[in-house]
Amino acid sequence: MKRKLSWLLTLGLVLSMFLAACSGGGDDAEQPADxxxxxxxxxxxxxxxxxxxxxxxxxxxxxxxxxEYGFQFLGATMEGLYRLDAxxxxxxxxxxxxxxxxxxxxxxxxxxxxxxxxNGDPVTAHDFVYxxxxxxxxDTGSEYGPYMMGGVIKNATQVNxxxxxxxxLGVKADGDYKLVVELENPTPYFHSLTTFGTFLPLNQKxxxxxxxxxxxxxxxxxxxxxxxxxxxxxxxxxxNLVKNETYWDAATVELEKMTYQVSKDPTTAVRLxxxxxxxxxxxxxxxxxxxxxxxxxxxxxxxxxxxxxxxQTRNEALANVNIRSAIARAFNKQDLVDEILNNGSIVADGLxxxxxxxxxxxxxxxxxxxxxxxxxxxxxxQAFWEKGLEELxxxxxxxxxxxxxxxxxxxxxxxxANQLQTNLPGLxxxxxxxxxxxxxxxxxxxxxxxxxAGWGPDYLDPYTFLSLWxxxxxxxxxxxxxxxxxxLLNESATTLARDNDARYENFLEAEKILFEDAAIAPIYxxxxxxxxxxxxxxxxxxxxxxxxxxxWSKAVSVE
Amino acid sequence: xxRYILRRLWYMFxxxxxxxxxxxxxxxxxxxxxxxxxxxxxxxxxxxxLEKYGLNDPVPVQYVKYLGGxxxxxxxxxxxxxxxxxxxxxxxxIGPSAIIGFQxxxxxxxxxxxxxxxxxxxxxGPLDYSSTIIAVLGTSIPSFVFAGLLQYLxxxxxxxxxxxxxxxxKHTILPTIALAIHPxxxxxxxxxxxxxxVLHSNYITTARAKGVNESGIIWKHGLRNALIPLVTVTxxxxxxxxxxxxxxxxxxxxxxxGEQFVKSVMVNDYPTIMGTTLMxxxxxxxxxxxxDLLYGLIDPRIRLAGGNK
Numbered sequence: 001m002k003r004k005l006s007w008l009l010t011l012g013l014v015l016s017m018f019l020a021a022c023s024g025g026g027d028d029a030e031q032p033a034d035x036x037x038x039x040x041x042x043x044x045x046x047x048x049x050x051x052x053x054x055x056x057x058x059x060x061x062x063x064x065x066x067x068e069y070g071f072q073f074l075g076a077t078m079e080g081l082y083r084l085d086a087x088x089x090x091x092x093x094x095x096x097x098x099x100x101x102x103x104x105x106x107x108x109x110x111x112x113x114x115x116x117x118x119n120g121d122p123v124t125a126h127d128f129v130y131x132x133x134x135x136x137x138x139d140t141g142s143e144y145g146p147y148m149m150g151g152v153i154k155n156a157t158q159v160n161x162x163x164x165x166x167x168x169l170g171v172k173a174d175g176d177y178k179l180v181v182e183l184e185n186p187t188p189y190f191h192s193l194t195t196f197g198t199f200l201p202l203n204q205k206x207x208x209x210x211x212x213x214x215x216x217x218x219x220x221x222x223x224x225x226x227x228x229x230x231x232x233x234x235x236x237x238x239x240n241l242v243k244n245e246t247y248w249d250a251a252t253v254e255l256e257k258m259t260y261q262v263s264k265d266p267t268t269a270v271r272l273x274x275x276x277x278x279x280x281x282x283x284x285x286x287x288x289x290x291x292x293x294x295x296x297x298x299x300x301x302x303x304x305x306x307x308x309x310x311x312q313t314r315n316e317a318l319a320n321v322n323i324r325s326a327i328a329r330a331f332n333k334q335d336l337v338d339e340i341l342n343n344g345s346i347v348a349d350g351l352x353x354x355x356x357x358x359x360x361x362x363x364x365x366x367x368x369x370x371x372x373x374x375x376x377x378x379x380x381x382q383a384f385w386e387k388g389l390e391e392l393x394x395x396x397x398x399x400x401x402x403x404x405x406x407x408x409x410x411x412x413x414x415x416x417a418n419q420l421q422t423n424l425p426g427l428x429x430x431x432x433x434x435x436x437x438x439x440x441x442x443x444x445x446x447x448x449x450x451x452x453a454g455w456g457p458d459y460l461d462p463y464t465f466l467s468l469w470x471x472x473x474x475x476x477x478x479x480x481x482x483x484x485x486x487x488l489l490n491e492s493a494t495t496l497a498r499d500n501d502a503r504y505e506n507f508l509e510a511e512k513i514l515f516e517d518a519a520i521a522p523i524y525x526x527x528x529x530x531x532x533x534x535x536x537x538x539x540x541x542x543x544x545x546x547x548x549x550x551x552w553s554k555a556v557s558v559e
Numbered sequence: 560x561x562r563y564i565l566r567r568l569w570y571m572f573x574x575x576x577x578x579x580x581x582x583x584x585x586x587x588x589x590x591x592x593x594x595x596x597x598x599x600x601x602x603x604x605x606x607x608x609l610e611k612y613g614l615n616d617p618v619p620v621q622y623v624k625y626l627g628g629x630x631x632x633x634x635x636x637x638x639x640x641x642x643x644x645x646x647x648x649x650x651x652x653i654g655p656s657a658i659i660g661f662q663x664x665x666x667x668x669x670x671x672x673x674x675x676x677x678x679x680x681x682x683x684g685p686l687d688y689s690s691t692i693i694a695v696l697g698t699s700i701p702s703f704v705f706a707g708l709l710q711y712l713x714x715x716x717x718x719x720x721x722x723x724x725x726x727x728x729k730h731t732i733l734p735t736i737a738l739a740i741h742p743x744x745x746x747x748x749x750x751x752x753x754x755x756x757v758l759h760s761n762y763i764t765t766a767r768a769k770g771v772n773e774s775g776i777i778w779k780h781g782l783r784n785a786l787i788p789l790v791t792v793t794x795x796x797x798x799x800x801x802x803x804x805x806x807x808x809x810x811x812x813x814x815x816x817g818e819q820f821v822k823s824v825m826v827n828d829y830p831t832i833m834g835t836t837l838m839x840x841x842x843x844x845x846x847x848x849x850x851d852l853l854y855g856l857i858d859p860r861i862r863l864a865g866g867n868k
Contacts, residue, residue, distance in 0.1 A: 055822075056814075059641040066595035141611040143596040146604045161603060212642050234640040235651040237725065237814030261724050263812035267707070271715050271722040272812075437591025437827065458599075474601050 045557045047256040049536060049550075050278045052263045056237060060229070061215035062200040063135040063142040068547060071197040075546025076241055079225040080201065081109055081128070081179070081194035084542050084549060088460065090191045094123055094201065094224070095179070104186030104498040105154075111177040115248040117203050118223045125173035127201035132171045134207075135198055136160045144198045148458065152193065154182040186497030189461035196459065196545045226253045226551045237262040241550075254554040270531065279533040285342045285408060288529050296531040299344030303353045303543040305465070306454035308416075308521040313479035315449040317397040321518055322388030327450070328374050328521035329381035331419035337524050340411050344527035349375045351511055352462045353525045356543055360500040366462060370508050373515035374522055378423050385424045396426040402448040405433040413452060416523075443477050451478075454526075457544045462507040463492060469519055480519045485510050534558045567851070571844045578840040579833070583625060586832050587618050593638035593827040612638065614829075625833070634837075635830030639823065645834035648819065653838075655725055656808070656815035659734050660801030667739035668793060671746025676782065678747065679754035690747060697744025703806040706737035710810065723812040734811040738804060742796055746789060753785035787854070794850040798842045 057073050059065045065074055075083075081098075082090035095109040115123040135145030136159045149156035154170025170182030183190065193199065203222050210220045217233040223244050232239035241258040244250065263269050266284040270291070273281040283291055291297055308327070312319045333347040346354065349372035357366050389395055403413035410433055417429040429450075434442070442448050455475075457464040467473060470489055471481040488510040492503040514520070537556045540549040591597070592614070594605060609615045613624065628635060634645035671694075678690040710733060714722040720733055757763065758781055766780050808818040816835065823831035 056640075058639050061641050064641050138607050139611070141608045143594060143600060143604075143608060146607075147596060147599045150604075160607065214642070216640075216642050233651075234643045235648050235814075237812075261812065262814065263723060264818075265723075265809045265812065268710070268723045268810055268812055271710060272724070274715060275718075275722045277722065277724070435590070435825075437589075437597075437825075440597050441590050475599070 045535065045555045047254055047555050049255065049258045049280070049553070049555065051258055051260050051280055052269055052272065052278050053260045054262070054264060054282075056235060056262055057232070057239075058234065059215065060221055060232075060234075062131060062197050062202065063140050063145055064215075065197050066143050072546045072548065073229065073241070074197040074200060075225070075542075076227045076548075076550055077221070077223040077225045077229055077244070078197075078200045079115070079247075080196070080199050081111075082191055083551065084192075084195050084540070084545065086540050086552065088540075088543050090195055093195070095194075098191060104188070105183050107181045107183065107190060108174075109179040109181070111179060112248060113177055115224060116246045117206070118228060118244060118246055119203075119206065120246070121203055121205070122176070123201055123203075123224050124176040125179040126176065127203055128179050128199075129171050129173050130204040130207075131200060131202035133159075133166045133169050134202065136169060137166060138162055142198075148193070148196060148198045151184050152187055152190070154184050156184070185493050187493075188497060188500050188503065189459050189463075192460040223247075226250070227255075227258070249551075253551060255550055258550065273531050273533075279536050281531050283343065283529040283531065285340070288342045291531060292529070294531055296533060298530050298532045299527050300530065300541050301344070301346070301355055301525070301527045302456075302541075303356045304454055304456040304526045305348050305351060305353050306452070306523045306526065307348070307351070308523065309443075309448075309451040309453050309478045310480075310518070310520065311446055311448055311451070311478045313446055315399060317388070317392060317399065318449055319479075320388045320391055322384045322391060323397065324518035324521075326381045326385035326388055326424055327420060328515075328518045329377045329384070330423040331416050331521075331523075332376050333523055334376070336412065336415060340408065340415060341524065341526075343529040345524045346527065347376075348522040348525045349373055350522055351465050351514060351520070352507070353457075353465075356457065357460060357462060359504055366504070366507070370511050373512060374518070381423060385427075389426065394426075396428065398428045398430070400432055400449040401429050401452070402432050402434070402439060402442060402450065403452040404439060405435050409433065409452070416452070446477050446479065452523075459544060462504070462511075463489070466507060466510050466514070469514060478519075480517070482513055482517055482519075485513045485517075488513070564852070567848050571848060574844050575837065575840055579626070579629065579837055580622070582836045583622055583833060584618070586829060587621075589824070589827055591827050593829060595826070629837075634834040637823075637828055637831045639826050639828040639831065645830045648831060649816065649834055649838055652814060652816040652819045653802075655813050656804075656817060657801045659731055659738055659807070659813065659815070660797070662731060662735040663738035664742055664793075664797050664800050666735060667742030668746045668789075670739070671743040671748075672750050672782075672786075672789075674743065674747040675750025675752075676754060676777070678751040679758065680777065682755060687751075690751070694744045694747040694751075697740045698748070700740075701806075702737050702741055702804065703810060705740050706734070706807055706810045709733050709737055723810070725811075725813050730811075730813075734807050734813060737810075738800060738807050742793075742800065745792060745796065749789045749792065750782075750785060753788055754781055757781050757785045790850060790853065794846040795843065798839070798846050802839050802842065 053069060055069060057069045058067060059070045060073060062074055062078065065071055079093045081093055081095035083093040085091035094111050094115050096112050098107055098109045100107050111123070111125055113122070117123060132149065132153065134140050135142050136149055136156045138160055146157065146160040150160065151157060155164045155168045156170075158164035159166055159169050172180045174180050187193070201224070206222045207214050213220045215221055218229050218231060221229060223229070224247070226244060226247050226249070227241040228244040230240040230242050238261045240260065243253055243256050247253065263272065266282065266287055269278070269281045270283065270287055272278045310318045310324045310327070317323045337345045337347055350367060350370050352366050352370065354365060354367040358364055359366060359369050389397070401413060401417055403409055413431050413433055417431055421427055421429055432448070439451070443451060443453070455465060455468060466489055468475045469480050469485065470476065471486050488506040492506045496502040496506060535555045535558050536553070538553040540552070541547060542549055592605070592609065593612070594600065594608060597605070606615065613621065616624070625635070637643045637645055637648055640648060674690045674693065678687040681687050710722060713719045713733060721730055724730060763776060763780055766776050771780070802816060805817045805821050807813070808815040819831070820835045823835065
């Protein structure tokens with residue numbers, strides 16, 4: 001009896017596997033049939049994108065979001081005062097226009113009166129006041145609130161540390177459709193900042209009625225943007241974005257639906273693309289060789305820059321500007337981006353990335369105008385090196401190199417160490433490769449010699465990069481200090497704050513100083529290599545905030 | 560018997576307590592904090608946030624608080640998923656892992672037993688050698704190689720099954736096969752070794768002498784006895800299969816617990832780390848207890864020994 005049962009079980013299982021396999025095959029076989037010629041007219045194209053997400057969305061609470069995916073889906077489902085357009089310029093959002101006071105400290109935004117929340121409530125100035133207060137309220141425990149608003153909006157830091165009351169935050173509603181913001185310092189890029197997730201409005205009544213459950217599922221979210229989330233919970237691995245019909249500009253939105261599924265493995269993702277399941281996929285370095293000749297291969301530049309930080313406080317050799325200049329010039333960056341990264345990343349010879357901001361009033365890219373300030377040049381490097389060694393009175397230097405421990409990081413670390421040791425005689429580099437979290441701890445403690453680090457912008461202004469190296473700045477952590485540099489940046493945020501042309505003069509000069517001092521050694525500016533289906537059109541890649549903008553996207557027919 | 564079970568339950572409780580304590584302190588040794596924008600915040604801002612989550616208390620205080628919550632069945636709120644209770648995360652993620660794990664266990668052990676049995680019956684013949692080779696390959700080749708291969712051949716090349724993702728039964732087939740390879744090899748090895756031994760024991764000779772036919776000898780007298788050691792390894796194997804495989808879940812994009820566990824460690828999501836560890840531990844000690852009790856059912860000798868005590 002038992003014997004029969006076990007045989008039957010086995011047989012049943014094997015059979016069911018084959019049956020399922022066949023039915024699976026049947027389903028897949030149907031798909032190519034759809035690609036017939038009946039989709040002649042463009043209007044007939046199904047307005048759907050099928051996409052992958054690298055992970056779950058950990059937070060849809062604008063005050064709490066800190067990661068790429070949170071900001072991505074907040075950007076798609078909500079709208080702040082402004083929204084970045086195709087040229088990454090702030091375009092009309094909930095605000096129609098704004099005016100800035102003489103002293104540059106008071107910004108008054110005129111809000112549109114036809115903007116609605118998903119539940120029909122109007123979007124008013126009070127929603128912004130509530131949301132911004134919530135973001136800096138210490139009880140909220142927001143990370144980006146104090147970071148993005150501190151030093152920008154009046155009293156933000158004081159409110160966060162409990163030294164000022166919530167009502168003292170420099171944001172007030174003047175009636176339902178006028179928002180008055182008082183700033184700590186004149187901030188010329190403030191309107192671009194308002195496109196960022198942390199500055200989105202919140203419907204107080206709704207948020208408070210949801211209590212702790214707010215923003216943990218579709219039911220506990222309230223959209224006011226072009227799309228809304230469907231079938232989402234905070235642990236969901238599949239969800240959809242569907243068009244939000246109550247959005248004030250719904251007429252512009254053509255895309256009906258985007259489906260998302262979580263897949264982390266790059267090889268799996270690319271196979272799903274080949275299978276036709278998804279319309280866009282990111283390629284890791286090892287996959288680029290295989291797919292760089294693919295018809296759908298696309299490279300999109302990003303605005304994150306990677307560099308070596310030189311800690312001047314621990315190793316006396318690195319306190320010497322000639323030694324630093326030598327190291328900064330001694331490695332071949334072109335080979336690094338071509339051979340190791342191999343994903344469209346480009347060599348960086350400065351700090352402010354390419355295609356990030358233009359010199360005000362011109363079409364000239366900041367990077368191009370500023371030029372190559374720290375380029376690869378072995379001869380120059382060796383000249384600096386000998387001079388540096390002479391000044392130090394030694395013929396050998398030992399340096400610890402702190403880098404990441406991912407596969408690509410390890411290869412880059414070894415390559416850089418090897419380049420430096422080969423080109424700079426007498427230099428000995430020891431590698432220390434640690435996980436990201438640990439690297440941050442070592443950075444904070446300034447317990448390293450050279451560190452492989454990077455930075456992505458938080459708003460559209462060179463200040464987001466250049467302010468990193470202000471003396472004793474929160475992210476300096478390498479003992480760099482130059483009075484002239486500090487002064488130039490300080491001016492740009494105070495006396496010159498309303499003169500954008502002059503500010504950019506200062507930025508250009510400051511960046512020159514930074515590299516005369518060889519404070520850091522720029523390596524590369526990241527790009528992403530992707531396969532994008534030809535039917536995907538009008539997806540903009542933002543330089544900061546939400547990575548993709550879908551408001552103006554649509555699916556087109558492909559012949 | 561009741562006293563025996565009660566005593567075992569008490570041991571189980573002690574074990575869980577020790578596991579909870581050790582992992583709590585080990586976890587606190589992890590570098591970093593649950594903050595995501597750590598590199599962007601000032602010390603003061605960090606303190607304010609850590610204060611809110613009770614992470615500024617001395618570690619022993621945090622420990623006592625945590626145990627207090629645990630006693631009341633409260634695993635806490637995840638740091639990584641805003642306002643989501645850890646129990647929700649576990650409930651959400653254990654399902655897919657358990658389904659794949661269970662299917663792999665059934666398919667793997669059944670095929671393994673068949674393989675082992677065939678090998679033992681046709682000992683030293685070509686069938687034996689080929690089954691040994693399969694078993695050795697199954698143990699020594701890591702499952703992600705199989706997974707990648709299966710995905711490439713069955714899904715990409717021949718289009719028989721979906722490449723990855725989760726939803727319908729057809730999505731579970733490839734991961735199940737990939738995960739079943741290892742238990743299959745283990746089961747085959749154990750079954751063969753034991754069967755060879757059992758078939759040479761005296762009572763089999765007696766059975767043959769009595770004129771029991773060959774299939775009766777193999778199925779009734781042989782296999783049943785040969786399976787006892789297999790039961791021992793199946794328990795822990797079942798737990799490790801059902802609590803998810805990071806690699807398989809990554810490759811087939813399955814929203815399982817194994818993958819979630821690794822992520823929570825990476826981002827210092829303390830409550831989720833603890834919750835997952837404790838759930839794994841609970842399953843392990845629970846299964847071991849069940850297996851110990853099951854022995855008596857399978858092998859009367861063990862039951863007898865217990866009775867004599």
